[in-house]
Amino acid sequence: MDWGFPENVSTFGADIDAAYGAIFYATALMFVIVQGLLVYCIIRFRRREGRKAVPIHGNTRLEILWTVVPFFGVMFIAYTSASVWLDIKSPDRMPEDAMELSVTAQQFEWSVTYPGADGQLATADDYSTRNELHIPVDRAVRLTLHAQDVIHSFYLPELRVKQDAVPGMEIPVWLQATATGEYTLGCAELCGLGHYRMRGTVNVYSQQEFDTWAAEEAAIASGAPASLPPVAAR
Ligand SMILES: [Cu+2]
Incomplete structure (x- = not known):
């Protein structure tokens, strides 16, 4: 079974495949980190006899962190795809x-x-x-x-x-x-x-x-x- 793209016979195919690969592996890494943390927290902070839940009211440092990191992630995806896209799709850059x-x-x-x-x-x-x-x-x-x-x-x-x-x-x-x-x-x-x-x-x-x-x-x-x-x- 072939999971990837079919054989490439295009001059710009390698650029598209590279952008696709970079985005795929970046998002796959994020998926593993986020889901791993979720599973860790579910187990680590599960209900136990005699342990009381503590209400929390936000954490400014964490909130800045989880806004800034995804921002750079999204900018990485935008830059990786836009440069390839413009090269291939702009009518004024066509041969x-x-x-x-x-x-x-x-x-x-x-x-x-x-x-x-x-x-x-x-x-x-x-x-x-x-x-x-x-x-x-x-x-x-x-x-x-x-x-x-x-x-x-x-x-x-x-x-x-x-x-x-x-x-x-x-x-x-x-x-x-x-x-x-x-x-x-x-x-x-x-x-x-x-x-x-x-x-x-x-x-x-x-x-x-x-x-x-x-x-x-x-x-x-x-x-x-x-x-x-x-x-x-x-
Ligand atoms: Cu049709």
């Missing part, structure tokens, strides 16, 4: 030379639009795939998320990406895969009865395989005969 794709979520499927031969989205030669995301390895990809009906959540666990797609909004996310292979695409927001069906695959190819795949798809989309060499490793 500028990224490949642009468009993702539309609807009840109950993902549709990914690719720019076609001209490299531009929203032109006549665009083509789309359903419940499949195809990307090249070692290349920054920027996806603009749209939703047609309700809120969905674009979830790529191995690529450490989870971002809501919200009707009326265009939300950018980026990623860069570090290994070829087939990974999971899912919806992480309960979006209706068919929510469980919003599962697909992320296919990470070598650049050469991706170019071949893209040329083939573009040819099919434009209705031209596919006079291309077969893809060896698919």
